[in-house]
Amino acid sequence: MNRQPKAVALISGGLDSMLAVKVLQEQGVHVEGINFYTGFCVEGHTHAIRKSDQKKEKRNNALWVAEQLGIKLHIIDVIEEYKEVLTNPQYGYGANLNPCLDCKSFMVKKAREWMDENEFDFIFTGEVIGQRPMSQRKETMPIVAKQCGSDDRLLRPLCAKLLPETLPEREGWVDREKLLDFNGRSRKPQIALAAQFGFDEYAQPAGGCCFLTDQAYSAKLGDLWQQRGSKNYDLDDIMLLKVGRHIRPRDNFKVIVGREEGENNFMRGYRKQFTHMHATSHNGPLALIDGNVSREDLKLAAQIVARFTQGRDADSVQIEVNEKGNEIPFTLDVTPLRNDDIPKKWYI
Numbered sequence: 001m002n003r004q005p006k007a008v009a010l011i012s013g014g015l016d017s018m019l020a021v022k023v024l025q026e027q028g029v030h031v032e033g034i035n036f037y038t039g040f041c042v043e044g045h046t047h048a049i050r051k052s053d054q055k056k057e058k059r060n061n062a063l064w065v066a067e068q069l070g071i072k073l074h075i076i077d078v079i080e081e082y083k084e085v086l087t088n089p090q091y092g093y094g095a096n097l098n099p100c101l102d103c104k105s106f107m108v109k110k111a112r113e114w115m116d117e118n119e120f121d122f123i124f125t126g127e128v129i130g131q132r133p134m135s136q137r138k139e140t141m142p143i144v145a146k147q148c149g150s151d152d153r154l155l156r157p158l159c160a161k162l163l164p165e166t167l168p169e170r171e172g173w174v175d176r177e178k179l180l181d182f183n184g185r186s187r188k189p190q191i192a193l194a195a196q197f198g199f200d201e202y203a204q205p206a207g208g209c210c211f212l213t214d215q216a217y218s219a220k221l222g223d224l225w226q227q228r229g230s231k232n233y234d235l236d237d238i239m240l241l242k243v244g245r246h247i248r249p250r251d252n253f254k255v256i257v258g259r260e261e262g263e264n265n266f267m268r269g270y271r272k273q274f275t276h277m278h279a280t281s282h283n284g285p286l287a288l289i290d291g292n293v294s295r296e297d298l299k300l301a302a303q304i305v306a307r308f309t310q311g312r313d314a315d316s317v318q319i320e321v322n323e324k325g326n327e328i329p330f331t332l333d334v335t336p337l338r339n340d341d342i343p344k345k346w347y348i
Helices: 015-025 045-049 061-069 079-087 100-117 141-148 188-197 215-228 235-240 261-270 295-307
Strands: 006-010 030-037 073-077 122-124 245-250 253-257 275-279 287-291 317-322 330-334
Touching: 006 015, 006 100, 015 030, 015 061, 015 188, 030 061, 030 100, 045 261, 061 073, 073 100, 079 100, 100 122, 100 141, 215 245, 235 261, 245 295, 253 295, 275 295, 287 295, 295 317, 295 330
Parallel strands: 006 030, 006 122, 030 073
Antiparallel strands: 245 253, 253 287, 275 287, 275 317, 317 330
16 A cells, blocks of 8 residues: 555544554554444433532543544434334344444444545454453454445454454554454453553443443333334433433323432423423422323322422422423322332332
8 A cells, every 4th residue: 555544443432442543553544533423322411411420520532532542533423323223133132222233233334334435444443352242252243244344344453363364454554463362351451551552541441331231221211112112212212211210100101200400400401392290399309291191190190209309208298280281380289109109110
């Protein structure tokens, strides 16, 4: 090659992709990053919403990594395209509603399209054999290359020595001897390499950035799909599943109760889309009612909300109810439910 080889890196914002970029930069490869926004990323959302997390640093780790490495990062919104991956994964889900193998194939395929459009030479990721039980096994890694059409233009610098040679290695764009043979779930080799490169700050090494790997979040998403009778969702659904206590006392509705001031403030932005309620006699949370409800249902919801107010031990709590589509609120005087009155199975 008579010019500097160019590669596009899938940047998650974690330590592995950071190291993979640095390994290739050390070999003189021009690197640019790509980050696909599905809506399910953990970063920023909860820390920005919750008042209790205000002191935590609010940053997009993918952008931060790109800045540390001095590379350009392309962030691409794939929310709509990703729906088919999540709702109909060819290779199924992991421990929760995480379609990891299909997800990786989808993202590498999108990166391959970007690579061709922008005249880059190959793609690489920070994957390590044995690190993820579904998508990062030696027997599944070839599936990703095949499914996404990347052939052997997909390089995994951190474990390349344990895999067949790829085109970038055969062509001499990268030196295989300078690539690595990381394997397994231990993070010690990555942490040691980070120290060698002088990286003293990075995202939690073993952390994922996807809510779909979280058991509690997946339970809420599964409940949403079950009650709707389909796997439809939109961005508002994704966001609301991240906040509040989700309580389903009856099949036809659930109550989303804010857990603290930041969540209450965030949920206020959805008041026009949902029937909502809050206590007027005592301090307490805002609650959204998701579903078609009767007056009897609203009374039960109000009793649940009263349980989370400062009047939880009072004989009665006044709850103001604002029905969706009705500009005139009304008040329910209810007795708060006690802990024993709210079965664990109601909590999603």
